[in-house]
Amino acid sequence: MPHTLYVGDLPSSLSFGPCVAIDTESMGLNWDRDRLCLVQLSSGDGNAHLVQLKPGAYDAPNLKKLLRDPAVTKLFHFARADLAAMARYLGVMPEPVYCTKIASILTRTFCVRHGLKDILKELLSVDVSKEQQTSDWGAPTLTTDQMNYAASDVLYLHRLKARLDEMLAREGRTELARQIMNFLPTRAALDVAGWRDVDVFSHKPVQRPD
Numbered sequence: 436m437p438h439t440l441y442v443g444d445l446p447s448s449l450s451f452g453p454c455v456a457i458d459t460e461s462m463g464l465n466w467d468r469d470r471l472c473l474v475q476l477s478s479g480d481g482n483a484h485l486v487q488l489k490p491g492a493y494d495a496p497n498l499k500k501l502l503r504d505p506a507v508t509k510l511f512h513f514a515r516a517d518l519a520a521m522a523r524y525l526g527v528m529p530e531p532v533y534c535t536k537i538a539s540i541l542t543r544t545f546c547v548r549h550g551l552k553d554i555l556k557e558l559l560s561v562d563v564s565k566e567q568q569t570s571d572w573g574a575p576t577l578t579t580d581q582m583n584y585a586a587s588d589v590l591y592l593h594r595l596k597a598r599l600d601e602m603l604a605r606e607g608r609t610e611l612a613r614q615i616m617n618f619l620p621t622r623a624a625l626d627v628a629g630w631r632d633v634d635v636f637s638h639k640p641v642q643r644p645d
């Protein structure tokens with residue numbers, strides 16, 4: 436997988452166009468405990484740019500500028516988790532956002548599998564390995580397998596978005612999807628603020644142990 440690795444931040448010269456595919460890798464999924472280790476980005480041109488973040492070194496001004504740019508759509512698969520990790524560690528909530536998982540859930544209603552591997556296989560006939568998903572992303576030196584895996588998580592998202600946009604239009608759900616995606620930063624902010632496992636829309640929003 437074509438990729439370039441940077442440590443600490445993106446170079447200032449890089450431009451990703453109007454829509455940048457982004458994924459992140461962390462030590463786990465508990466944001467209070469598990470630090471953000473890697474941010475992967477692609478403009479959809481077949482190249483991935485990987486930014487390795489060392490413990491406590493979250494300045495990354497060029498990366499944050501891109502995440503904050505209102506003219507650039509940030510494209511994710513399962514944006515909610517990546518948004519929470521970036522809000523917690525970089526102090527930036529990326530907007531505007533597109534999530535291929537939400538688009539898949541709203542269109543591929545005949546299917547219960549909305550993992551990236553599954554939808555890449557079905558919609559683009561692309562096979563990606565998930566073998567490195569749970570590897571040690573905090574290692575000081577990432578392996579070639581890890582970097583190839585990390586790159587593969589962003590390289591196909593633009594093509595996937597194009598297919599899912601067609602399906603959303605066909606099913607008359609483009610506007611519904613847009614509104615849900617616009618809400619994602621708020622949903623992720625709730626996760627970071629401590630409401631991760633609470634459905635604030637539920638009739639019984641507070642869960643107490645019996």
Ligand code: MN
Binds near residue numbers: 458459460585588
């Ligand atoms: Mn990933």
